[in-house]
Amino acid sequence: MKPVDIKSLINYVSLKILGGSDYLLDALEEYLVNGEGPAIVAHKYNISKHQLRGYAQRIIEKSGSEIRAKKIIPILKQMAVDVKPIVVRDENGVYTCTLCNTVVAKEDSEEHVRKYHKDMLTLAITNMSEKLDEIRAKKEKPVIFTSAS
Numbered sequence: 001m002k003p004v005d006i007k008s009l010i011n012y013v014s015l016k017i018l019g020g021s022d023y024l025l026d027a028l029e030e031y032l033v034n035g036e037g038p039a040i041v042a043h044k045y046n047i048s049k050h051q052l053r054g055y056a057q058r059i060i061e062k063s064g065s066e067i068r069a070k071k072i073i074p075i076l077k078q079m080a081v082d083v084k085p086i087v088v089r090d091e092n093g094v095y096t097c098t099l100c101n102t103v104v105a106k107e108d109s110e111e112h113v114r115k116y117h118k119d120m121l122t123l124a125i126t127n128m129s130e131k132l133d134e135i136r137a138k139k140e141k142p143v144i145f146t147s148a149s
Helices: 006-018 024-033 040-045 049-063 064-080 106-116 118-140
Strands: 085-090 095-096
Touching: 006 024, 006 049, 006 064, 006 106, 006 118, 024 040, 024 064, 024 118, 040 049, 049 064, 064 118, 085 106, 095 106, 106 118
Parallel strands: none
Antiparallel strands: 085 095
């Protein structure tokens, strides 16, 4: 079983959210964790079921297995709670960067973030990493009982 590539997961999720795919983790939770059908989830989030499966496949690959991906998605949601998209879609379907007011094609939104707002991407990655550290610190340590002889 492949080890979890947490850095790659955080980078992937941060870029997706900043690029306007802030529905990503909700959709993956419904599809992978809750077992909802891909067509239903895809329709709800206005994406194709092929996109949804592609997102799921990348998360599974970076997690090392589907079982791990199912466990990691809720943790990723906790980590990404403060990450907000900087490329947003208006009611006419036009994607605009809220930082520089540039209109971008949906397929170019992540590249726009990567190229022009790397500082925001770095900040989101750092924030998610810090959240992970907080989550790990809160996790209770096991108590080992020994019998007194």
